[in-house]
Amino acid sequence: MKAIIITIGDEILLGQILDTNSRFIARELTKLGAETVEMRSVADDRNAIVRALNDAFLHADVVLMTGGLGPTKDDLTKKVLAEYFDCKLVENQAVYHWLTEMFADIPGRMNKYNVSQALLPEKCTPLRNLKGTASGMWFEHKKRVLISLPGVPFETEYLMHAEVLPRLKEKYTGLLLRFKMVTVFDVPESEIALKLANFEETLPENIHLAYLPSEGYVRLRLTAKGTAVEQLENYFDALLKELYGLPYQPSTEGDSREDLLRRLKQAGVTVATAESCTGGTIAHMITLIPGASAYFMGGVVAYSNEVKKNVLGVSAADLEKYGAVSEVVARQMAEGVRQKLGAQYAVSTTGIAGPDGGTKEKPVGTVWMAVAGPHGTVTEKMLISHTRERNIGRGSVHAIQLLLTQIEKDRTQPETH
């Protein structure tokens, strides 16, 4: 099954919002084994929508659209789809009934705009939306399928899981695409490419190796299409053999940050954080993963020096002598929060996120981090020097990496003190 995703909305083209629906839908389709061949974002404009639809039906079996289903004048999707499929907008009795159920507890709140949500193109099968007033729509057209969903991300997600994916699974059974991932740490992309040059020559046409470089690691993705899907495992094993000697970690998912956090959760130790420049981002990342409360005690965001001193017990003399961005302070922060919160391990960061505050000795992007554990404390200095957002993000991921490395190292060593 080949799919094309179309998102509709001026706010996407103006750069006001990030289109997360396309990614969500693509990820779900990939899990099904379907191939997304294109994503497109177009304006709230009749001609732009029609042009995208015409083009999509040339190249895909299934077209998934989101957006433009609201009750206000700027929402055009239903009108355009009625025209496109040459039918009328009619009040759908089932949808009207769903709406009255939704408004049953809110007497007097169902106004003419809400009622207009029951008006749908005659040829569609409505998909019930329990998270909002805009129903999804399913059209069949010349052996192809068009699905139109509301643009609000949690409504899209609800309808995909509850209505769309089960129907697609039933209709399209053959797997077309599968991939496996491996992450290689601390080796430049160009060196990995040198090492894998011969391996790449051996790959059949339907199996494809891709390099996804990030700061500090490169993810490799081996993708198989069509009949080659059955050979994927063998080629992936061969790839891992080629990587022998490099620090790598295979994963079936694609998100290496989530991998790290999953390993941290599985490590079976309690953890605390003391963050200055990363401002709570490490705690935020850890707690996004369900089940974090089983091992994460909590943390202190020690943004000001007062908090470093009064809550974490960092020495005022050392703060004065070495400055807040220093190895000594990073160490005392980690040890302080570990003791205060009674965790087995603690990680700390202190640095200059930017854009201001840098000096010649400590430029923007300088980050000191420390991990305190039952075997003592290790420290590390990084220089990141990108935008503020990136310095914070990369510093946070690196600190989690340092923490995990230390936990895993300790596990293989006898207790020294």
Next chain:
Amino acid sequence: MKAIIITIGDEILLGQILDTNSRFIARELTKLGAETVEMRSVADDRNAIVRALNDAFLHADVVLMTGGLGPTKDDLTKKVLAEYFDCKLVENQAVYHWLTEMFADIPGRMNKYNVSQALLPEKCTPLRNLKGTASGMWFEHKKRVLISLPGVPFETEYLMHAEVLPRLKEKYTGLLLRFKMVTVFDVPESEIALKLANFEETLPENIHLAYLPSEGYVRLRLTAKGTAVEQLENYFDALLKELYGLPYQPSTEGDSREDLLRRLKQAGVTVATAESCTGGTIAHMITLIPGASAYFMGGVVAYSNEVKKNVLGVSAADLEKYGAVSEVVARQMAEGVRQKLGAQYAVSTTGIAGPDGGTKEKPVGTVWMAVAGPHGTVTEKMLISHTRERNIGRGSVHAIQLLLTQIEKDRTQPETH
């Protein structure tokens, strides 16, 4: 100037990564007054790229592409562009020189893959990339412009600011598009639409009102194109008059979360956080904004009950009696962190982010929050009940709103104690 953005990469179509480049580029183009008419993501595939290029040149003056410029075999962009513009890939001497400068301090690390980054289509003007080894490229083609940039977001951002935007500004001077925004809080979209129905009838064809609903607020965007740009101010003033009586806040930007944080920064008070279910997300949001250290003292992520008791001074008896997710505990957390960190205001959250841990009395998505300030403490209960990520995100934004409301209310009231 009309623009089309094309991002290249199988990882986007597989749903492995979120395409943030398109949004970044679109936002910068909007600031220039340019109109982005389409965004498209295509596979690392020669035919898909050529098809996207052909189509883009039919509908835009400027085409911006990102991705596929790496040194490995899966990166096709340079080869495809050389073919498309009917020229050879040649070693560009200027680019080779830039690369040797970049590797000057890393002897022996410049391998054949790095050197290959100097191979560029003969017809391009290279754009120097100080953040990576892949240069940007600028092509002029039948009075249209094609710009190709690397896909790594901070390299895209660097090249846009340093090389692309200054050139576009010089080449395209006429403004085509402008918009203004206003956010309306706590009123359903359909009610606002009823109130604005007559106003919408008065809008000329080139001025357009859009509704962007979110949880708890609706943003309205008034966009003017072409000659109507000069009338935007007048119509926007008229729009604000129509909204009289509703709680609204105009803004020139589109991101209401950033608006909130900007107002918080400008409020001129010191702030601290005590987070349980939001796990550091409020602190993370606050510290993403440059200059946060001027008013943000820090916070405590009190994920475990031990931290609530030992660090924030929450009463063990109350934790036992009312449970961690309760008004009493939220209040004590806010008051505790305010006192401990010496801040003028403090905000707290305690709730059940899910997916597990809910009960009949306290279902997943229940969040208690409190704001402690010089005039006392206020509390609020929310029920969000979406995914974990969404419960955390929405709870955090709402807590910041509650904090800001309280600060702004206090400012207009005499001190009571």
